[in-house]
Amino acid sequence: MENTMFNRSHHTSGPTSQFKFELLKQITNNFSEDRIIGSGAYGVVYKGVLDNGENIAVKKLINRPLDHDSEKQFHNECINLMRVHHPNIVRLVGYCDETRRRCIEHDGIYVFAEENERALCFEFLEGGSLDKHVSDEPCRLDWDTCYNIIKGVCHGLNHLHNGYKDSIFHFDLKPANILLDNTMIPKIGDFGLSRLFSTTGTCTTTTPLGTIGYTPQEYVDKQEISPKFDVFSLGGVILHIMAGRKHYYDHVDTPSKIIELVCEIWGKRLHATIWSHASKEVKTCIEIALRCVKSDRHERPTISMIVNDLNRNDIAKFPLTYEWRV
Structure with missing residues (x-):
């Protein structure tokens, strides 16, 4: 007997998209609190709605300067999930990895500093965890x-x-x-x-x-x-x-x-x-x-x-x- 959990119709593996950070802000209503569906040590997960009406889960990583653990977590999750396609493994829809330079005040002078914005986007699963x-x-x-x-x-x-x-x-x-x-x-x-x-x-x-x-x-x-x-x-x-x-x-x-x-x-x-x-x-x-x-x-x-x-x-x-x- 074939179990429905292994039916390919339940798992479509399309290309992984690279999202602009501004787009992720738009589809999560500027990462508003009422869109939060989960959180952890390395980030907060928001519900996002794409233009085509598809719901996705957007995991925005916490931005900490010189936080190499956070960067490593992002790379591990992104790279490993991009190679995996299976009905019992969450599907990676896309990712965002942007580095922007901002002018900030530091010790009384203005300097340019780099700011990293990283996020992972997954299929939205209505049943929760x-x-x-x-x-x-x-x-x-x-x-x-x-x-x-x-x-x-x-x-x-x-x-x-x-x-x-x-x-x-x-x-x-x-x-x-x-x-x-x-x-x-x-x-x-x-x-x-x-x-x-x-x-x-x-x-x-x-x-x-x-x-x-x-x-x-x-x-x-x-x-x-x-x-x-x-x-x-x-x-x-x-x-x-x-x-x-x-x-x-x-x-x-x-x-x-x-x-x-x-x-x-x-x-x-x-x-x-x-x-x-x-x-x-x-x-x-x-x-x-x-x-x-x-x-x-x-x-x-x-x-x-x-x-x-x-x-x-x-x-x-x-x-x-x-x-x-x-």
């Missing part, structure tokens, strides 16, 4: 929606790790960076910390990465990074969807208890006839998540192994449909 559906309790969305979100994020991450000669590691996968369209199809966003690597090995970094709760122990202790960094983060996302933060942190050292609790929670939510086929999906997903957050990175699966597990689960569910498609 997954973060608003995740709390101390399990996600309140219905199971089919949760399952499709989990699968979509896994397929998007698999494309980043294995879709190109040089793997793209996200390094900040969390519910706030998973966006949803109006049909609840998930798209991985915010690539400011992403990196390109041509190796599957491990290296160390002094650059701050990730978010507390979604970063693996080897990075916390020794600043080691590898593909298993993103896998750990994925496990945290799945666990927080299925179990909620409270159940996860209360029973993080007893995986069997988490499996039991999750099956009990979703079993009570679903009608008996639905639970009869959904129970395998629930158990498969929670077991995958618990493998992802293993403290020893060597015991975590690769993202391709995770996708294979999910595909096998769907083939078992719809054997005749998959046989016909082959």
